Amino acid sequence: MSIEPSYALQQLISRLEQHLTVVSQSRGSADAAVDAAFGSLADAFQTYEDALYDQYSELLPFTIPTDDDDDE
Structure with a gap:
C-alpha cells in the first residue's frame, strides 16, 4: 500500500x-543533530x-547528494 502524496x-x-x-x-559542522x-x-524527500x-x-527535478557523489 502506497502513501498519499499529500x-x-x-x-x-x-x-x-x-x-x-x-x-x-547548530554548534558546528560536527553537530550530530544536523546529520540526523x-x-x-x-x-522524507524519498518518501x-x-x-x-x-x-x-x-x-x-533534483536528487539528494550521497557520499558516492563525492567520488565523482
Whole structure:
C-alpha cells in the first residue's frame, strides 16, 4: 500500500522546518543533530518522491547528494 502524496508532502515540509531549526541552532559542522536532521529530511524527500511516482508516474527535478557523489 502506497502513501498519499499529500501526506508525504506534509511530512516533507515538516522535516524541512525541523532541519532549519536544527541548523540554525547548530554548534558546528560536527553537530550530530544536523546529520540526523539531514537524514530525516532525505528520507522524507524519498518518501514524497516515491508517492508521486506511485500515484502519478512523476519524479522531482533534483536528487539528494550521497557520499558516492563525492567520488565523482
